Amino acid sequence: MNLKGKRALITGGSSGIGMAIAEAMLSKGAKVVISARRQGVLATAVEMLSKTGPVQGVAADVATEEGRAKMLAVANEKLGGLDVLVNNAGGVRAGRLEETSEADIRTMIEVDLVAPIMLTRAALPLLRASGDGMVVNVTSGIALVAAPFYGTYAAVKAGLAKFGESLRRELKNEGVHVMTVYPGATETPMMASNRAGPELGFTREPASAVADATIAGMEEASFEVIRGGEARTKMIALNRENPGALDxxxxxxKPALLLAVRDHSAL
Structure with missing residues (x-):
């Protein structure tokens, strides 16, 4: 996909990976609408991104039907259509399953899985009308190799990845491509309460690196973008061939990991 002139809606675009993708797309000549729940943070992000290219913001909650409808209405009005949908908004709560509240579990399911499915469903008529449309689902490396204390998060991110795989095949030769992104640990506000470092498998990279890889994948119409380099590749292979070794x-x-991630919350 040539991103010049493309019209994009990016959920969770006011910080982290979403904002980095927005900036990278703008630098390629795209026109962008970003969404976020908090008006103040959104306004600051729009002001910063506007230095790179034409960007609009919409304050809306992706977890609600009303919020999703508002996002698409604003994108359609401001951009005159839609070529790219980036499902980036997400939330996480780590810790032992029995110590995780039902409310937090349900929030992860709604925000990380139900919302992108429903938003994609609602956006498909606009993406089809583009004739050169794309859906980008931002999941997580945990969807490929599930870590302890992230049971629900791993489940919903793996679910989103398989949703994308199925939809890609459903839409093959119909003018809409689907790509899945698997970031590793990334320096974002979402990771601020996670104290795990490289010794526990959380080697972080800047959000801009994830964004640059995502843009390259979009331009090449890749099926997936997996971050983490050779170490991640080896873990994925080991998880498939000898999962007991990873166990x-x-x-x-586990003891050190639980201490490091038990306060990891961004919902």
């Missing part, structure tokens, strides 16, 4: 590795890390 043992995680078992050795």
């Amino acid at each position: 043992k590795r995680f078992a050795d890390l």
